[in-house]
Amino acid sequence: MKIKWETLAISLLAMVVFSVGCLWFVKNYELKEIDSYTGYRGEARTNDLFAARLFLKRMGIPTTRKDALLSLPDTNTVIVLNTGRYTLTPQKTQALLAWVAAGGHLVTRARIDYASETELEADEENQQKPETEDRDALQQALQVEIGASQLLDEEDLPFSLQLVRQPKPLQLDVSFFNELLTNNPAAKSYQAKQKNFLLQIPQGQGLISLAATLEFVENHQIDEADHAEFFWWLLHSHRDDFKEVWLINQDTLPGLSTLLIQYAWPVLWMVALLLLACFWALIPRFGAFIPEPIPERRRILEHIKASGQFMWKQQATGKSQLLASTRQTIRQAARAQIPGWQWLDISQQTEQLLQYLKLQPDQTSVLHHLLTAPQLTDTEFIRLLQLANSLRKTT
Numbered sequence: 001m002k003i004k005w006e007t008l009a010i011s012l013l014a015m016v017v018f019s020v021g022c023l024w025f026v027k028n029y030e031l032k033e034i035d036s037y038t039g040y041r042g043e044a045r046t047n048d049l050f051a052a053r054l055f056l057k058r059m060g061i062p063t064t065r066k067d068a069l070l071s072l073p074d075t076n077t078v079i080v081l082n083t084g085r086y087t088l089t090p091q092k093t094q095a096l097l098a099w100v101a102a103g104g105h106l107v108t109r110a111r112i113d114y115a116s117e118t119e120l121e122a123d124e125e126n127q128q129k130p131e132t133e134d135r136d137a138l139q140q141a142l143q144v145e146i147g148a149s150q151l152l153d154e155e156d157l158p159f160s161l162q163l164v165r166q167p168k169p170l171q172l173d174v175s176f177f178n179e180l181l182t183n184n185p186a187a188k189s190y191q192a193k194q195k196n197f198l199l200q201i202p203q204g205q206g207l208i209s210l211a212a213t214l215e216f217v218e219n220h221q222i223d224e225a226d227h228a229e230f231f232w233w234l235l236h237s238h239r240d241d242f243k244e245v246w247l248i249n250q251d252t253l254p255g256l257s258t259l260l261i262q263y264a265w266p267v268l269w270m271v272a273l274l275l276l277a278c279f280w281a282l283i284p285r286f287g288a289f290i291p292e293p294i295p296e297r298r299r300i301l302e303h304i305k306a307s308g309q310f311m312w313k314q315q316a317t318g319k320s321q322l323l324a325s326t327r328q329t330i331r332q333a334a335r336a337q338i339p340g341w342q343w344l345d346i347s348q349q350t351e352q353l354l355q356y357l358k359l360q361p362d363q364t365s366v367l368h369h370l371l372t373a374p375q376l377t378d379t380e381f382i383r384l385l386q387l388a389n390s391l392r393k394t395t
Contacts, residue, residue, distance in 0.1 A: 040219060048218040049082060049247040055228050061235070062244045069248055072096065075103035075206065076243045078235050082214045084111050085138060087251040089262070093137040101204025105238040109214040111136040112146050112178050142187075142201055144210060147179030150195050158225045159192040163200075165240075166233045170226035172197075177212035200237065207238040319375065326381075326388055327371060333391040346372060357390060 044050040047065065056063040069081065069088070072095065085108070088096070100106050139145070152159070152175050160169035172192070180189070180196040190198040199210045216227040235245060260268060311318030330353075335341045338352045350368045359367065370376070370384045 044219055047249050049080065049249045051219045051222050052080075052217045052231065053247055055222065055231075056235075056245055059232060064244060064246055066246050066248045067250055069096070072099045072104075073244065073246060075099065076239075076241070077246055078105045078107060078238075078242050078244075079246045079248065080214075080217075080235075081106065081108040081248050082217075083108075083248060083251045085136060085251070088137065089258075090137045093141060096138070097141060097203060100206035100208055103205040105207050105209070105235075105242065107209045107211070107214075107234060108138070109211050110144070110146055110178065110180060111139060139210075142199075142208065142210065143182055143184045144187075144199065145181040147181045147195070149176065149178050150193065151176050152193055156193050159197075161190045161192070161198065161230065163190070163230075163233050163237045164188075165237055166230075170230040170233070172216055172227060172230060173221070173225040174213060174216055180210065180212055209234060209237065319381075323376060323381070323384075326384055330371070330384075330388050330391055333388070337391075337394065353391075356394075357387070 039045070040050075047053075049065070053063045053065060069079070069092070073079070085093075096106065157175055158171035158173040160171050162169040174192070174197075177192070177195075177197060180199050182189070182196070182199060182201075184201060187199045187201045189196045190200075197212050201208045201210065215221055216224075217231045222228050222231070235242070308322060311322055331341075334349070334353055334356070338356055341349060341352065344352060347368070350364060350371060353371075354361070354364055354367055366383075367387075370380060370387065373380075376384065
């Protein structure tokens, strides 16, 4: 019974401690909701017009995302081209203008390129310096140039724009853009701080809406000011009965060959000429290969013969050395075959050698000359070698 009372006391103490801890936690801590920026997720991370597509679908407008302007839709479609048009070749530009002239509506932004960092710094320092983009075929066709950059103050924001079909002015909160300059008398301009922000240029039966920037319809700004409503009226500024909207947010790069031909044709010409020059220099070397001789070992007699010819013709003392060596060989062979050879004088040696070799008596003077003359001609030296060879064979 005593154990049960101790267990009950411990349980009550634990409950009291737990209750006191809960009261302390509730009194010192409070549950609050905190908004934390997590960034875009999914398609919104790569598609700046993702929120615009959701907005238009909620407004009942069929909207399609396109990764590039690979083909053209029917003229009852509005194309929103939010790219730098780097892959829009002059041929594609003419096809796009023909589509607009047939009744289409193109909404796009200006293309601004800086040739160098120095040009960008000059534009930042002097806002009145015009910057002309000459590489954009669409802006050239529309006679539109890029003017100085405009940075609006806080008191100038937001500014109001009212399109032709728009019942009331709507506010845009865009603090930075480049002014649009044009000499096209048909262009209607909409200004912010007396600087052209939007140009609407009729093209045949269609319309081109060229904005200085389309940042106001991108994910991070479409919910600010009246951006979404202004975008809706911008799409309806040409016709109300369009069927679909194409949203294009990125360019698909053309093939490498197209880029090289368009931007690096001088290099291609130089490489072609260099290859032609190299080919011309290598023409004399063309043809069948000369077969290499089969490797074989030379006989020792060939080496001896070659060495003897070299000594006889090239070296100054070679002839005398060969004569002395050949005559010494003859004497040694004769000493072994003719008894008492070493005690005979030169005349007697000649007679004995003549008899031993069975030569004619009239050859005595010739043999004596071969054995004693200080110099011999090539023919005589060959005859002396034949004599030594004959004596060697009889040994």
